Amino acid sequence: MRITYRHTWFATLCIFIVSVVGAQSPKVIKISDEATVTAIDDILLPTPLPIVSFELDKKPVLPSEVKALIKVTVRPENDFSPGYKAVVTFQNVSDKKINLRNVVPFGTQAKNAYITGYGEHGLSRSHIFLSWRTPVNCILPDNAWELGFSAWDATTSKSICALMRRDRKSAVKTAISRFENVLEPGGSLSYHLYVDYYKGSWQEGLRLMFQERYLYDVDSFDSSLFEREDLKWIRHAYVMHLMMAWDKDYYNAADGKFHLGDFLRKGRKLYGGDDVIGIWPTWPTLGLDQRNQFDMFRDLPGGMEQIRRLVDTCHMMNTKMFVAYNPWDESTRAEDHVLGLADIIRNTNSDGAILDTKGESSKELQEAADGVKKDVIMYSEGMAVPKDMQGIVSGRVHNALYYPPLLSITKFIKPDFAIFRVAELFKEPIQREYATAFFNGYGTELNIFRPGKPEWADEQYRYLGRTSRILRENTYNFTAKNYTPLIPTLRDSIYVNKWPGEEKTIYTIYSIIPEGFMDYLFEVDTAADKHFVDIWHHKEIKPKVINGKVYIPVETDAFSKKYLGTNNEGAVDCIAQFPLLLSTQLFGDTLYIDADRGDSICIWAGNPSYEKTPYTVKAGKHAIKLLEHFGLFEGKFVVQLFSNGILLDENIHEILPGTPRLNSKVSRTPKANGKEKDMVRIPAGTFTFKATNGDEFIPYPSYNQGQVYHMPSFMMDRYPVTNAQYYEFLKSSGYQPKDTVNFLKHWKDGKPVSGEEHYPVVHVSYEDAVAYANWAGKRLPT
Known part of the structure; x- marks a missing residue:
């Protein structure tokens, strides 16, 4: 098949697209002489769209508006699949420098969902633009800061998504920075344009380009590391501390003792403990003498054997130990890096390596670790881009991006890639760090290299405990591929991510409304065999029909307006849609429980917390006397059903203060033979319980009023005891x-x-x- 086209905006242009996908992908895009798309295949657009929009010298323009300054040409790649690809080239035809940025396919119409730069920021300009809310700051892969994306409805059955990627190698007389391109006169730069159909909401177009096509970074994705059972544990880890080897919580030279166990025990109480501890004895001292990085591990107090004992301590507390690896260590004592790292892992029994300055791993490093033991994780300092994710299963959102964007699209690309947001304690309160990590469904790395343990740290550690408990107990939702970010809400400045699982769905909410929020917020699908629970506040909630749609109420706490724009702003909530697996009923002081699935049931007096211990029974039928197990506690009782630590269902009951509860226990006596002295037999029968109270200053039991009781026959003394x-x-x-x-x-x-x-x-x-x-x-x- 021969493809014909003309590189001009002055006559009608038809771009023919050859694709093995056939009808599932666009075949023809018709562009008018005004550089607007008028039709895609046989779909006539009611309003023509620009093939591309961009900013020229920081002003938004269309190609037809700046023909005297810049020439835009399109060259399709005929045999490309899947979807459609073309090369869009920008050439400076003026006699002055031109600043080109924010290139967006099909323009920035108000009804589109699109991604491009917004405002002025050296590291974090990328935003998602949605017609129903203010732009949302987002994190993109490190090799794709400048990308443009758009998704828009073409018909009721088909929608179009498009992606623009800059081709750095194509630059001619052009200076390229993170977000901008400065074209000298005669200079040129090309972008790759990808187009395809999708069905559903705009997030499905995002899913197609980011999660299924991996931004076209690779032709096919090798998931072999992610399929390894021994490496999957890291995707379910959510709290990590990195500490220097001279930190007194590791080793205190004053008393000559190791205190890592004490540190871990305190962490278990505040935030459920560390999933990973990373020890760092190298930078910044590496290079002061000829010892290499591996020598510095060998020279730590107690040597390799002591580190191994500390690793054993970590393992007893369900914590993994990572060691530091510095690939830039080239000027000290020569030692093969791969063999040196393998030696440290072998002698310490450590569980992973932190790859300093790296956003990727290497086959040699992973194979060296695998040759020592299973389960060893390579953890990159930077966030791996899609092509590098094939060689590493975990990485961090680096704190070089201080005060990080609200939404991480890197999580959307591969939800089972383990991400940790780096946070530092010494600077300021960091509740926002914990909150945004929770909102995005990933972990937090507490970097405590810098000295300083603020008095507010423990309070915010408890907050981390609340977020981490939900992440851990619902971890399979947070690693599932069908996650949907930024579902529509009835209010701006409050955001919802949806995390569907096989049976339950989790919604994480993040709010920057200082006065707090308590109202119906987002639409849900309901089912007779499911119910909704606010698992942040632990209360059962009821949906409400508004204009024929079902909405869920949300509650977020207030915070001082002075925290807006700081790392202490924001509040969260979390809603779960559970299957009805747990049947509970509170009758007086007795809590009746029935569950035929799961392995354990936890009953909490008040909200769950790592600082409390629940009363736990096996799944099944139970009648639990609350006074017997919880004393005079009055308030909320949270009942949770688990299977291998995963929350299956939750019910909440409440005993209001002052509620009278039956405390007597029924005891059995030997059967009467009918000849007991001075006793009479009371025949069996039924009666309706009634009570006549005086004033209500002292409450009386009311839960059994009007209940009919059957009493068996019994013997009673005729006279009082003398x-x-x-x-x-x-x-x-x-x-x-x-x-x-x-x-x-x-x-x-x-x-x-x-x-x-x-x-x-x-x-x-x-x-x-x-x-x-x-x-x-x-x-x-x-």
Whole structure:
């Protein structure tokens, strides 16, 4: 098939696209002499769209508006698949320098969803533009800061997504920076344009280009590392500390003791513990003498054997140990890096290596680690770009990008790539770091290299504990490919990410509304066999129909306006849609539980916390007396069903302060033979429980009012217990109460008064009466 086209905007231009996808991808794009797209295949656009828009000298323009300054040509790649690809070249035809940036395919119409630069920022200008909210700052891969993306509806059945990628190698007389290109007169630069159809919301166009096509960084993605069972543990890790080997929480020279175990135990209480500890004995001292980085590990106090003991301590607390690797160590004592790293891993039994200054790993490093033991993770300092993700399964969002963007699209590219946001304690309160990491479904790396342990650190560690508990207990949702960012909301400045799983769906919410928020916010699909729970505040919630759609209420805490624009702004919430697996009912003081799935049920007095211990039972049927296990606690009881640490369902019950609860226990006595002295048989029967109360200053039980009870036949004493009977009990049993004040004070010399032997005994406590009943083989009424 022969393809014909003309490189001009002055006549109608048809771009023919050959694709093996056939009808699933565009074949023809028609462009008018005004550089606008009028039709795609047989779809006539109701409003023509520009093939591309951009900023020229920081002003938004269309190609037809600046023909005297810049020439734009399009050259399709005929046999490209999947989708369509063309090379779009910009040539400076003027006699002055031109600043070109923010190149967006199909323009920036208000109804489009698109990504491009916004404002002025050296590291973080990329934003997602949506018609229903202010632009959202986002993180893109390090090799794609300048990319342009757009998604828009073409018809009710098809939508178009397009991607622009800069080709650095094509630059002629052009200076390239992170976001901008300065073209000298006669200079030129090309971008690659990719176009395809998608179905659904704009996020599905994003998914196609980012998650399925990997931004066209690679022709095919090698997932072999991600498929390895021994490496999957890192994707379910959420808290990491990196510390220097001279940190007193590692080793204190003053007392000559190692304190890493104490550090880990404190962390377990505050935030559930560290999934990873990284030890760093090299930079910045590396190079002061001829010792190389591996020598510095060998020379630590206690040597390799002591590090191995500390690794054992970590493993006993379900924590992994990483060692540092500095690939730039070239001027010290010569030692093969691959063999040196393998030697450290072998002798310490460590679980991973932190690749300093690297955003990728190498086959040689991973194979060297694999030759020592399984489970060893390569953890890059930078975030791997799509082509490098094939060789490494974890990395960090570097703190060079201080005050990071709200949304990380790098997580969207490959959700099972383990990401940790770097945060530092010494600078300032960092609640926003924890909150945005939680919103994006990934972990936090606490870098504590710099000295300083602020007084607010423990309080915010507890906040980290709340976010990390949800991430850990729902981790398979946060690594699933069908994650959807930024679903529509009824209010701006509050954002929702959707994390569907096989049976439950999690929604993470992040708000920058200082006064807090409490209202219906986002649309959901409902099902008769599912229910919604706010698992941040731990309360069950009810959807509401608004204009024929079902919406969920959200609640976020208020924060001081002075924190806006700082690392302490923001508040979060989290909603879960659970299947109905847990049946619970609170009747008086008894909590009835029934669950035929899962392996354990946890009951919490108040909200779950790493600083508390729940009452735990196996899955099944239970009747739990709350007073017996939780004492006089009044408030919220959270019931959670788990399977291997994963939250399956949650119910919440509440006992209001002052609620009267039945505390007596039913005891059984030997069966009566009908000949008991001075006793009568009360026949079996039913009755309706009723109560007549006085004023309500003292509350009375009301939960069983009007309930019909069936009472079996029983025997009851005809007369009250007499002084003589109680005296016989004392002589026979030798009973003495713990508190003797006023005990039988109407007796004289320890005996009943003469003539009162058959009077009812008085001046005895409840405990004294129970002791008599037990001795007599009877019981008190309940």
